[in-house]
Amino acid sequence: MKRILVTGAVGQIGSELTLALRARYGGDAVVATDVRMPVEAELRDGGPFEFVDCMDPHHLTRVMQIHHVDTIYHLAALLSAVGEVRPLQAWQLNVNGLVNVLEAARQYKCALFFPSSVGAFGPDTPRKRTPQVTIQRPTTMYGVTKVVGEMLCEDYHRRFGTDTRGLRFPGLISYQTEPGGGTTDYAVEIFRQALQHAVYTCYLRADTRLPMMYMPDAIRAMIELMEADPSRLIHRNAYNLGAMDFTPAEIGEAIKKRIPAFHIEYAVDPRRQAIADSWPQTLDDSAAREEWHWAPRFGLDAMVDEMLQRMH
Numbered sequence: 626m627k628r629i630l631v632t633g634a635v636g637q638i639g640s641e642l643t644l645a646l647r648a649r650y651g652g653d654a655v656v657a658t659d660v661r662m663p664v665e666a667e668l669r670d671g672g673p674f675e676f677v678d679c680m681d682p683h684h685l686t687r688v689m690q691i692h693h694v695d696t697i698y699h700l701a702a703l704l705s706a707v708g709e710v711r712p713l714q715a716w717q718l719n720v721n722g723l724v725n726v727l728e729a730a731r732q733y734k735c736a737l738f739f740p741s742s743v744g745a746f747g748p749d750t751p752r753k754r755t756p757q758v759t760i761q762r763p764t765t766m767y768g769v770t771k772v773v774g775e776m777l778c779e780d781y782h783r784r785f786g787t788d789t790r791g792l793r794f795p796g797l798i799s800y801q802t803e804p805g806g807g808t809t810d811y812a813v814e815i816f817r818q819a820l821q822h823a824v825y826t827c828y829l830r831a832d833t834r835l836p837m838m839y840m841p842d843a844i845r846a847m848i849e850l851m852e853a854d855p856s857r858l859i860h861r862n863a864y865n866l867g868a869m870d871f872t873p874a875e876i877g878e879a880i881k882k883r884i885p886a887f888h889i890e891y892a893v894d895p896r897r898q899a900i901a902d903s904w905p906q907t908l909d910d911s912a913a914r915e916e917w918h919w920a921p922r923f924g925l926d927a928m929v930d931e932m933l934q935r936m937h
C-alpha cells in the first residue's frame with residue numbers, strides 16, 4: 626500500500642491534491658504537511674497532518690520514518706511573481722528545500738514528484754508549440770529555480786536511481802483555493818470579479834497568450850504520472866503539459882457570453898507582463914501523450930462554464 630507525503634499541502638495545488646489522493650488511496654495513507662495549519666476541516670481532519678518545514682531535513686526525515694513514507698509529492702515553493710520580489714527566499718525554498726527532499730527520497734527509497742513550470746523556459750525558447758527538449762534560459766529567479774530543480778531531479782535519478790518524475794505546469798485555474806502569487810493568477814481573479822462586480826482590471830495586456838489548465842486536469846495528471854509504468858518514462862524530469870491557451874481578451878469574451886454585463890479593463894503591471902512575455906504561448910506535450918497517455922478533459926468553454934457555476 627502506498628504511504629504518501631505531500632509538502633506544501635495547504636497551498637493552491639497541495640490542498641486539492643491531498644484530498645484527491647486521500648479519496649484514491651484512503652485518508653490514513655496520505656500525510657499532509659505544511660508550515661501552516663489547514664483552515665478547511667476536510668483537509669485538516671481527513672487524514673494525518675504534520676508541521677514540516679522542508680528547510681529542516683531532520684524534521685522531514687523524522688516524519689517520513691514515523692509514517693513509513695514511500696512516495697513524496699513535493700509542492701512547497703514560492704511562485705513566480707512573489708519570487709521576483711523575494712528572490713533569495715525563492716532560491717532557498719525552491720532549491721535548498723528540494724535538495725533536502727531529494728536526499729530524503731534517496732535515503733528512504735521514495736518516489737518523488739516535482740512540479741516544474743512553463744517558467745522554466747525563457748525569451749530564447751520558441752514560444753509557439755514549445756518543444757519538450759529546447760533551450761531553457763529563464764529570466765526570473767522562479768524560472769531559474771525550476772530549471773535547477775529539473776536538473777537536480779534528473780541527476781538523482783541518473784546517479785542514485787531515485788524515481789523522480791515531474792511536470793511543467795502551465796497556469797492553473799481553480800475555484801477552490803486562492804491564487805498563490807503567480808503570473809497567471811488573473812485567470813482565477815477574473816471570475817470572482819466578474820461575479821461580484823461585472824468588471825475586472827487585468828494586469829496583463831489583452832493579447833498576452835499563455836498556456837493554461839483547469840485544476841482537476843492538473844491533479845489527475847500528477848496522479849497518472851506517478852502511477853505510470855516507469856519503463857515508459859523517457860522525459861521524466863519534466864514533461865510539457867498542455868490543455869488550453871488563451872489571452873485575457875479571449876477569456877473575457879468567454880465570460881461576457883455568459884455574463885453580458887461583464888467587461889474587462891487593463892492596467893498593465895510591467896513586472897508581471899515581462900514575466901509573461903518570456904514564457905511560452907503554447908506547448909508541445911506530445912511526449913506526455915505518448916509516454917503515459919496524457920489527455921486533458923477541459924478546454925476554455927468547459928472550464929469557464931464550471932468555474933462560473935462553482936463560484937456563483
